[in-house]
Amino acid sequence: MHRRRKKLEKPGVIPIFSFENQTESKENEDIDIPIFDLPTIANATNNFSIDNKLGQGGFGPVYK
Numbered sequence: 360m361h362r363r364r365k366k367l368e369k370p371g372v373i374p375i376f377s378f379e380n381q382t383e384s385k386e387n388e389d390i391d392i393p394i395f396d397l398p399t400i401a402n403a404t405n406n407f408s409i410d411n412k413l414g415q416g417g418f419g420p421v422y423k
Contacts, residue, residue, distance in 0.1 A: 371394045395403075404411045404422040413421045 401407060407422065411422045413423050
């Protein structure tokens with residue numbers, strides 16, 4: 360029987376992959392995605408300026 364070790368959770372990061380039977384291969388490692396709040400994104404895009412818009416995706420506008 361194998362027991363999974365709980366990883367230390369990082370604030371503002373969501374793990375998106377979890378494998379029950381992990382191997383030593385790097386392809387099976389958990390991937391963490393940073394979470395940004397709206398003020399941070401608004402600041403990074405110059406308040407969603409049209410000058411920073413790259414295009415339109417399936418989930419809405421895409422900004423650089």
